[in-house]
Amino acid sequence: MYNYNKIQIQKGLVAIFNLLAVVAVFAQKEAKIFDDYKKDRSILPDFSYVGYHQGEKNIPNITDYKYFDVTDFGAKPNDGKSDKIAIQFAIDAANKNGSGIVYFPKGRFLVNENGDATNSIISKKSNIIFRGSGSGPGGTELYMKNALPPANPAQMWTVPPLFIFGSGGSDKKIGVVTEAAAIGNLTIKLNTTEGLNPGDWIMLSLLDNNKDLIASELKNYKAEPQWTYLVKKGIDVKVFYQIKKINKETLTLNAPISYTIDPKYKWEVSKFANSEEVGIEDIAFVGNWTEKFVHHRSWKDDSGYTMLNMRRNTNSWIKNCRFTNCSVAATIAQSANISVLNCKIDGNAGHQAINSNGSTNVLIANCVDEASQWHSFGSSHGSMNTVIWKCTYPATTCFESHSSQPRNTLFDEVEGGLMNGRAGGATENMPNHMQGLVLWNYKQTNEPVKDFEFWPPTAVFEWWKIPNPVVVGFTSKGSTFKMEQIGQSESLDKAVVPASLYLAQLKLRLNKFPKWIKELE
CATH class of the missing domain: 2.160.20.10 (Single-stranded right-handed beta-helix, Pectin lyase-like)
Structure with a gap:
C-alpha cells in the first residue's frame, strides 16, 4: 500500500509540474519579432517551405x-x-x-x-x-x-x-527572366518557356560582380580585396524550384522566390536534371x-x-x-526539398557532420553530432533556406557556415558550442555567410564569450564573417555580443515563444501541423 501511494503521489506531483509548465508557457508573451513578422513577412526569411514536399507530406513508408x-x-x-x-x-x-x-x-x-x-x-x-x-x-x-x-x-x-x-x-538552358520579382513572389516571367512543363524543376541562377549589387547585399560591410570570388565573379545565386503551372511566358512555382530578382542583372533559367x-x-x-x-x-x-x-x-x-x-x-x-531526420554522428571526431551544399530548402532535424566534428551541422556554397532544427552537438564544436555565399540559414532550437573558428571556407570564398543567418532559441553550451563578434576585424580574425545575423531567444552561461554587428535581436538571455521559428512559420502557412511533425516530436 505504501509503495502504491508513493507512486500515486509522484504521479500527482508530475501532473502538477506539467500543468505549471504549460501555464508558464502560455503566460509567456510571443516574441515581438514574430508578432511583427505576421504583419510584415519581409522581416524574416520564410523557412516554411523546407524539407520533403515543402513539409506538407509525410515521408512515405514504401513497401510496394x-x-x-x-x-x-x-x-x-x-x-x-x-x-x-x-x-x-x-x-x-x-x-x-x-x-x-x-x-x-x-x-x-x-x-x-x-x-x-x-x-x-x-x-x-x-x-x-x-x-x-x-x-x-x-x-x-x-x-x-x-x-x-x-x-x-x-x-x-x-x-x-x-x-x-x-x-x-544534364541541365538545359531555357531563357532569361524579363520582369522583376520580389522575395515571396510565386511567379517569374521569362522570355520563353519552351521546353518546360508543369512538374519540371528549374535552376534559377545569377552571377554578376556589379559593385552596386554586391554592396546591396553586404549592406553596412565592404568586400575585402582577398575575397576574390565575390569581388571578381560576384554575387552567385543558384536556387531550385518546381514548376506548378505555366501560362505563356509566366511560371508559377511551388515555393516562393527567396532572392530579389532585378532583370537588369542576367538571371538565367535552366531545366534542372534531377x-x-x-x-x-x-x-x-x-x-x-x-x-x-x-x-x-x-x-x-x-x-x-x-x-x-x-x-x-x-x-x-x-x-x-x-x-x-x-x-x-x-x-x-x-x-532541393530534402529532409534529413533522426540521424547520428558518433565515434572518432572528423571533419564535417551533415551539411546543405549549394541546395535549396533543406531540413536537417532531430540529428545529433556526438563525435564533435570540426564543422557540425550547417550550410555552404550558395545554399538557400536551410533549417537546422532541434539538433545538438558538443560544446567543443560549432555550426558550419562554409563560405561561398550560403544564405538564409536557420539554427532553430539548436544546442551546442558557439565559436568563431569552426565555420569554414577559404579566404577567396569569404564571407562565411551572406544575409539571412538566424539563431532562434539557440543554447550555447561552451564557456561564455564577452562581446562575441560576428564580423571581427580581419586583423583580429580572418575566417569568421557573418553580416547582420538575427539572434532571438539566445541562452548561454553569460555570453554577450557586439550589438552593432547584429541585424535584429531580442531576448539575449532567455528563450522565447514560439519555441521553434520553423514550426511557427509552417503552421502560419498551413494553418495546422502536418502529421509527420507530431510523429517526429
Missing part, C-alpha cells in the same frame, strides 16, 4: 516497390569478404527497373576492402529506396575499411564519397577513421572517409541513419 535484396546479388553479411560489387549490382538492377528497394538484412557488409576498386558506389535514378534493418546494434552496418584516394592529394577536399545518390542527364523520391533509411555507415583529427593536416583527415553524398535530388530524404568514425558524414549537394 520491387525488392532488390543485396544478398541475392552475392553480398553476404559477416563473412569477411567485400560486398561492394554486389551492392552496386543490386543498385543497377533497381535503377534499370525504374524503381526499387535496395534492401540490406541485418549484419556487417564490407564496402571498401583491400583489392576493391577505388570508385564510388553510385545510383542515378529516381524512386530508389536504400534500406537497412536498423542503424543501431544488431542492425545493418556498411563498413568502409579503406579510404578512397583523392582526385588531387594537394586538394584535401577531393576524396569522392563512397556512396553517391545522383542523377543522369532524380526524385530517393530515400536512405535505417543504415549505419561506419568508416575506419581512427586517428586524432587535425584540421587540414591531410586529405585523409579532411575527406578520406566521406560516406554519403546526395546530389541533384529533389523531394528525397535520409532518416534513421548513423555515421561512425568518418571524415564527412553526409552532404546534400545541388538538391
Whole structure:
C-alpha cells in the first residue's frame, strides 16, 4: 500500500509540474519579432517551405516497390569478404527497373576492402529506396575499411564519397527572366518557356560582380580585396524550384522566390536534371577513421572517409541513419526539398557532420553530432533556406557556415558550442555567410564569450564573417555580443515563444501541423 501511494503521489506531483509548465508557457508573451513578422513577412526569411514536399507530406513508408535484396546479388553479411560489387549490382538492377528497394538484412557488409576498386558506389535514378534493418546494434552496418584516394592529394577536399545518390542527364538552358520579382513572389516571367512543363524543376541562377549589387547585399560591410570570388565573379545565386503551372511566358512555382530578382542583372533559367523520391533509411555507415583529427593536416583527415553524398535530388530524404568514425558524414549537394531526420554522428571526431551544399530548402532535424566534428551541422556554397532544427552537438564544436555565399540559414532550437573558428571556407570564398543567418532559441553550451563578434576585424580574425545575423531567444552561461554587428535581436538571455521559428512559420502557412511533425516530436 505504501509503495502504491508513493507512486500515486509522484504521479500527482508530475501532473502538477506539467500543468505549471504549460501555464508558464502560455503566460509567456510571443516574441515581438514574430508578432511583427505576421504583419510584415519581409522581416524574416520564410523557412516554411523546407524539407520533403515543402513539409506538407509525410515521408512515405514504401513497401510496394520491387525488392532488390543485396544478398541475392552475392553480398553476404559477416563473412569477411567485400560486398561492394554486389551492392552496386543490386543498385543497377533497381535503377534499370525504374524503381526499387535496395534492401540490406541485418549484419556487417564490407564496402571498401583491400583489392576493391577505388570508385564510388553510385545510383542515378529516381524512386530508389536504400534500406537497412536498423542503424543501431544488431542492425545493418556498411563498413568502409579503406579510404578512397583523392582526385588531387594537394586538394584535401577531393576524396569522392563512397556512396553517391545522383542523377543522369544534364541541365538545359531555357531563357532569361524579363520582369522583376520580389522575395515571396510565386511567379517569374521569362522570355520563353519552351521546353518546360508543369512538374519540371528549374535552376534559377545569377552571377554578376556589379559593385552596386554586391554592396546591396553586404549592406553596412565592404568586400575585402582577398575575397576574390565575390569581388571578381560576384554575387552567385543558384536556387531550385518546381514548376506548378505555366501560362505563356509566366511560371508559377511551388515555393516562393527567396532572392530579389532585378532583370537588369542576367538571371538565367535552366531545366534542372534531377532524380526524385530517393530515400536512405535505417543504415549505419561506419568508416575506419581512427586517428586524432587535425584540421587540414591531410586529405585523409579532411575527406578520406566521406560516406554519403546526395546530389541533384529533389523531394528525397535520409532518416534513421548513423555515421561512425568518418571524415564527412553526409552532404546534400545541388538538391532541393530534402529532409534529413533522426540521424547520428558518433565515434572518432572528423571533419564535417551533415551539411546543405549549394541546395535549396533543406531540413536537417532531430540529428545529433556526438563525435564533435570540426564543422557540425550547417550550410555552404550558395545554399538557400536551410533549417537546422532541434539538433545538438558538443560544446567543443560549432555550426558550419562554409563560405561561398550560403544564405538564409536557420539554427532553430539548436544546442551546442558557439565559436568563431569552426565555420569554414577559404579566404577567396569569404564571407562565411551572406544575409539571412538566424539563431532562434539557440543554447550555447561552451564557456561564455564577452562581446562575441560576428564580423571581427580581419586583423583580429580572418575566417569568421557573418553580416547582420538575427539572434532571438539566445541562452548561454553569460555570453554577450557586439550589438552593432547584429541585424535584429531580442531576448539575449532567455528563450522565447514560439519555441521553434520553423514550426511557427509552417503552421502560419498551413494553418495546422502536418502529421509527420507530431510523429517526429
